[in-house]
Each structure stands twice: as C-alpha cells, then as structure tokens.
Amino acid sequence: MTEEKLALLSEISDVLKAVTSKDVELKPGMNIVNDLGLDSIAVMNFCMALEDKFDISIPLNDMASVVTVDDLADTITTLRSNA
Amino acid sequence: MAILDKFSTLAARYDALKQSGSDPFSVKFDDIISSVEGVVNGKRTVLFGTNNYLGLTFDPVAMERSIEAIRQHGTGTTGSRIANGSYKGHEQLERELADFYGRKHCMVFSTGYQANLAMISTLVGKDDHLIIDADSHASIYDASRLGHAPVVRFRHNNPDDLAKRLARLKDVPGEKLIVAEGIYSMLGDTAPLKEFVDVKREFGAYLMVDEAHSMGVLGQRGRGLAEREGVEEDVDFVVGTFSKSLASVGGFCVSSIEGFDILRLAARPYMFTASLPPSIIASTISALETLRHEPQRRTKLRANSRRFYNGLKDAGFTVGPEANPIVAVILNDVAVATAFWKRLIDEGMYLNLALPPATPNSSAFLRSSVSAAHNDEHIDFAIELMTRVGREFGLIPDAEPDYSNVTQFPRVSAERPAARASIAPARRREADVGAGMA
Numbered sequence A: 001m002t003e004e005k006l007a008l009l010s011e012i013s014d015v016l017k018a019v020t021s022k023d024v025e026l027k028p029g030m031n032i033v034n035d036l037g038l039d040s041i042a043v044m045n046f047c048m049a050l051e052d053k054f055d056i057s058i059p060l061n062d063m064a065s066v067v068t069v070d071d072l073a074d075t076i077t078t079l080r081s082n083a
Numbered sequence B: 001m002a003i004l005d006k007f008s009t010l011a012a013r014y015d016a017l018k019q020s021g022s023d024p025f026s027v028k029f030d031d032i033i034s035s036v037e038g039v040v041n042g043k044r045t046v047l048f049g050t051n052n053y054l055g056l057t058f059d060p061v062a063m064e065r066s067i068e069a070i071r072q073h074g075t076g077t078t079g080s081r082i083a084n085g086s087y088k089g090h091e092q093l094e095r096e097l098a099d100f101y102g103r104k105h106c107m108v109f110s111t112g113y114q115a116n117l118a119m120i121s122t123l124v125g126k127d128d129h130l131i132i133d134a135d136s137h138a139s140i141y142d143a144s145r146l147g148h149a150p151v152v153r154f155r156h157n158n159p160d161d162l163a164k165r166l167a168r169l170k171d172v173p174g175e176k177l178i179v180a181e182g183i184y185s186m187l188g189d190t191a192p193l194k195e196f197v198d199v200k201r202e203f204g205a206y207l208m209v210d211e212a213h214s215m216g217v218l219g220q221r222g223r224g225l226a227e228r229e230g231v232e233e234d235v236d237f238v239v240g241t242f243s244k245s246l247a248s249v250g251g252f253c254v255s256s257i258e259g260f261d262i263l264r265l266a267a268r269p270y271m272f273t274a275s276l277p278p279s280i281i282a283s284t285i286s287a288l289e290t291l292r293h294e295p296q297r298r299t300k301l302r303a304n305s306r307r308f309y310n311g312l313k314d315a316g317f318t319v320g321p322e323a324n325p326i327v328a329v330i331l332n333d334v335a336v337a338t339a340f341w342k343r344l345i346d347e348g349m350y351l352n353l354a355l356p357p358a359t360p361n362s363s364a365f366l367r368s369s370v371s372a373a374h375n376d377e378h379i380d381f382a383i384e385l386m387t388r389v390g391r392e393f394g395l396i397p398d399a400e401p402d403y404s405n406v407t408q409f410p411r412v413s414a415e416r417p418a419a420r421a422s423i424a425p426a427r428r429r430e431a432d433v434g435a436g437m438a
Ligand SMILES: Cc1ncc(COP(=O)(O)O)c(C=O)c1O
Pocket: B111, B112, B113, B114, B116, B137, B139, B181, B185, B210, B212, B213, B241, B242, B243, B249, B250, B251, B438
C-alpha cells in the first residue's frame, strides 16, 4: 500500500469514528456493510461526512458499486482528482 | 428456496416483531365506517393513520359521480393512454389541475409513486444531475434509480448543504434538478422552500416540489407549500397525488415549461401502464372541486392538527417540529414503539408505526395523520389515550391534567350512522385496507 493510500484510509477511519463512534482499523479488503456493521442509514451518514471531509459529492450510483474499503478509497481518489 | 434466501435477515426481523405480539404491517380492517372510523379486530377504532386530510373518502357527490362514471364508461380503460387512447375524463382532470395550479400543462399518472418515477427519471438524463433531499420518499429514490442521471443527496432541509453540492457541480455540464417535498411524510416538517429557491436561482437549477402531503393542506387556496411560501413562480414542476387529500388514487405533475407534452412519449411509467379508470377520474374531479370550493375544510384541518399536536406536546411527548396534519411522536426504541402501537390498536386508535429505515436516525415514530373529518371528541380521545399509555410506559411525566369533560369514546360518525360493525359480525372481511404508511 502506498503512503497516500495509508493516509487516506486513516482519514476515512477518522470520519467513521466521528459519525458512528466505531473505532476500527480499516483494511482495504473489509466489506463496508458486513465488516463495519453499518446499516443503510449509517452508510448514508458516513457517506455524507466523507463528502464534507473531502469536498466531493459521491453520486448514489457510484456508491452502489462500492463494496469494500478499497472500493471506497478508489472512488474518493477518483472523485478528488476530477474536482 | 434459494431465491428468497437473501431475505432471511428481513424475515428474521419480521418474525421477531410478530413474536412480540403485534404485526404492524398486516393490520386488517373488518370494516371502514367513515373517513375517520373503522373496525379492527371487531372493535370500533378511530383512524389516525389515513392521509385522508380533507375527509373526502365518503363524500356523497364524489361517490355518486364515480358510480355514474362506471355506468357510462365502464370499470376500466384496459390500457395506457399512449397505446389505447385517452378518455375525455383524463383530459378534463388534466385541465382542471392545470387551472387549479395556474400552470399551462398537466400530466396525470396512475399513482403518485409513478408520477415521481416518470417525471424524475425522464427530466434528467445521463448528462444531467439529480439533487435530492436525503429524507426523500421512496418513490423519489426509486425514480433516481430508474433514470440515468448521477444522483447527489443533500442533508435534509438544509439549504447550505444544497448550495455546497451545487457549487461542486458548478462547472460540470448538464442541467440540475433539485427535488424536495412540501410536507415530509414521516415527521410532518416542511421544506425551507424560500431558501431553496435562492439556491436554485444562484446556480440556475430547476426545482421540483412533491406536494403529496401538502396539497389541500397548505396555502390560501390549498395548492401546497409553494403557495404558502409565495414561491410558485420558481417551482418549475409540482408533483402530487390523488391518494391523500383527493381521496382516490393517482398522481400528477403540473408545469408551465414549454414543450412539456413531449414527456408523454418519453416517460415510461406514463407510457407503459394502464390509465386511471373512469370512476377514479370522476371522484378525483369532484374532490378537486370540493378542495377548491370548501376552504373551511382546510381551516378545520389546521385547527384539528394544532389541537392534536399541542395536546401531545403538552403531555410531554417528543413530537415533530411543526403542527401539521402529520403528527409524529418520536420514540427511540423500536420495541417500545411497537408495544405502544399495539396498545393503541387494542384500545381503539389506529395510527402508523414507522420503523427504520423509513425513519431518520434509526428512531421509531408513532405517526398519525389528522383529518378535517375528525371532531374534537376524536382528537381528545386520542390525546387522552396516548397520554395514559405514555405514562404507563414511563415515557412521559405523570401529571394531573383535567380530562373530566372528555367522553370515553367517540360516537358513530354521521357518515354511516347505520354502521353497527363493532357489535355486529364484520362484513366484507375480504375488503382489507392496507396499513399504508404514507
Ligand atoms: C411524499 C410522497 N410522494 C409520493 C407518494 C406516492 O403517492 P401514492 O401513494 O399516490 O402512489 C407518497 C405516498 O405514498 C408520498 O408520501
């Protein structure tokens, strides 16, 4: 994993902690719904907080294809580079 | 069977709910006596979960016209308007709705759900952007999946958040459509439309407002929140439903945008489903006339809403932010809410139990809708009952308000005074009315 990716994962886990008070060490392969124990509403709040943090909008259709923490990091990276 | 395996979690949750002794998702009405009274489990029950805002489901004129329409034009149209043609009634209803809203165009759909599906999925295409409130109704979410535009959500009723999201799209090509609701169906709160209009203007977006729960309820003439807020000029599309204030079924969209009618050949949920039958069109036209000509119903509805909302608030319940006809008592515990709901049913009051994920923040609501057809007795009965149960459950403080002038149970309404269903064996058992949660 690159430095950048590690840094991003740590930023994502800060957001997760702020929104859901779950303090987990994020691993790229983790499944967002199952491994993080988030229901659909928690995912939505998490998602909105990420949008604020990174100043991006993650379209719902992009979010639909996000399954793992790795997918999420990639989506954020792509959206940030487009911004 | 394997194909249903994916529902095992849902099924387990539903089983647990049923184990607790109540099943809020399959309430069976033995009979419906009036707009606000029914029979559940052989017991006469006051209805506080209907969306029947103006109390028109038993309106005698609407019923007669509906029956006459069946005699004249039959029970169904057996096809879509594109494939099988329009009846005069469809066009008349569209003209009357356009006239009511002071707009050039109207399209009528077979349900309010389909009105949202059709309009939202068609107006924005893959190169456009759809921006919706995070607490939007399921029909708006489903529309966003049917269409091809990227979908962005903004925080519920938050104009700054909306502006932030539009700012991010500022230099991105494509049209932007913002969708908000007049009154939100779970909490009864209204959208900050004036502020949304400012944002919309700043970013050159289009604005659609779903007035499903505010038509016939808000505004001098009953056109909804946009009328009350004085921003109708800036609302490009109004969608609504016939299934609430207008007491039938169906939906519509009105707009003055040029070229509107091309949507009839582009919106699939309009093109590929059968049009509304003559009886429904006839009663809806009649109910719209009543809505327009009897503003006293709106006045009564407002007074009733305030009485009920204030009664529950004064008793110490946590209620939604505004005294609108949708009154939500917010309880945080699903099990408590379910037991509370069950007690109310057992004691003769029906309202909706709203559970996550239909509710914001994983809370559980006892969601009621007030009707112009409720009288003070119905409302005071409901307040007294909910207060008593709330105290018993330890949810609200014990106080000693004076209920000495409140009768124990409302009398039979005037609409079907002959109804004896609470003592007679239930008739029409098969005519179940679903426990619609908005
Ligand atoms: C906000 C909102 N929009 C649309 C609908 C759909 O209306 P209908 O039940 O007429 O399909 C509803 C309610 O069901 C609603 O609450």
